[in-house]
Amino acid sequence: MRIKAKSKGGKTTVKALLKHPMMSFVQAKKAGKPANFITHITAKVGDMQVLDASTSQNLSKNPYLKFAFKGDAKGKEIEITWVDLSGKTKTGKAKIK
Amino acid sequence: MNVIKITVAALLMASLASAASFNTQAEKDRKALIAYMEKKFSDPAKNKGSFFPYSTNEELSKRFTKGIKRDAFRLGSYAYDKGGKSQYDEVMEMPPFEDNIDAGKALYEKKFANGKTFKSCFPDPAIAGEYPKFDDKKGTVVTLTLAINECLKANGEKPWKMKKGKMADLEAYFASASTEAGKKVHIVIQSEAAAQAYEAGKKAYYSQRGYLKLSCATCHVQGTGKRVRNEYMSPLLGHTTHFPVYRLKWQGLGTLERRIEGCNKDEGEKPHKPGSPWMSNVLYFMAYMSNEMPVDGPAIRK
Structure with missing residues (x-):
């Protein structure tokens, strides 16, 4: 997972590139593999939750995520976690610049 | 005696002149x-009559950037294309090939079976702008891809596939x-044979081929800035500066x-094999056209 986060003018912009095959049901049927895609993404800065997204198979392979939240969070750490259909979960951390 | 001296001097001068001028024609081109x-791109709206007869005035004045200088053409x-540029900038905020560069770096430092690494062949990794080279001993053009495979062979390793995978990762690094x-980009034409390879590449670039009877130049010299469906065709100038490329199609x-x-397939032609003389000569010609432009690879294209 690659994360770039930047605070500027009371607003923090976060960009993240998640690594996941994002196999939809149609693709899975063709490939003969089980379907697997990210179903839930959350982002936290300290104890504050800044993103809570329910996602589905419509996202691309290795999806790119970009969002912003109010408030200056320079120097703090952002933590992004995803959960996929198979129950696997992964967390990435990065310092906000 | 004097006559002999003069002829010798003249011969010397002639040989000196030709030694320095193997790239005269190439430089002219x-x-x-x-x-x-x-x-062509100084002011597309003004140049409608001479260069863009099929485009509308609105398109030429609103969708095109004006007054582009040589180095900017590396963006293809x-x-x-203003619309394309804004999309490009957005993708480049988080380029999808960063993992490939890391993988390429790992390959560069990984040891072969004999204990050596790629460092033994390429001590400095910043060499993307120097290839293709003309090898006077072999009498052929050596592209970066071929040079990497030669290095592998010299160290008793199996050569890699030339189109993607490890090869593309290492080139990305x-x-x-x-x-x-x-x-x-620094391409040298140092001998008569090299000049001939350049001419062969140029001829291939400008010859019509395939059942569509297109040449490379139809689209990438005369056709630059014209549309195929909704995509603008890119210029030959700067084509090789940014490879390997992450293509959304791939x-x-x-x-x-x-x-x-x-490209060969699009022309309706049976593709030439990577590593064939045809392919290497064309790449030699194309790279020479981008001489002195900054290298800015890897990049993203549609």
């Missing part, structure tokens, strides 16, 4: 291409190292050889 492209069609070092990285094969 390159300058003509730069002049053509800069003139995004140099003049070379390209990013060259970009970071601020290297420029969903991955590919080498120059892979891209040219795609």
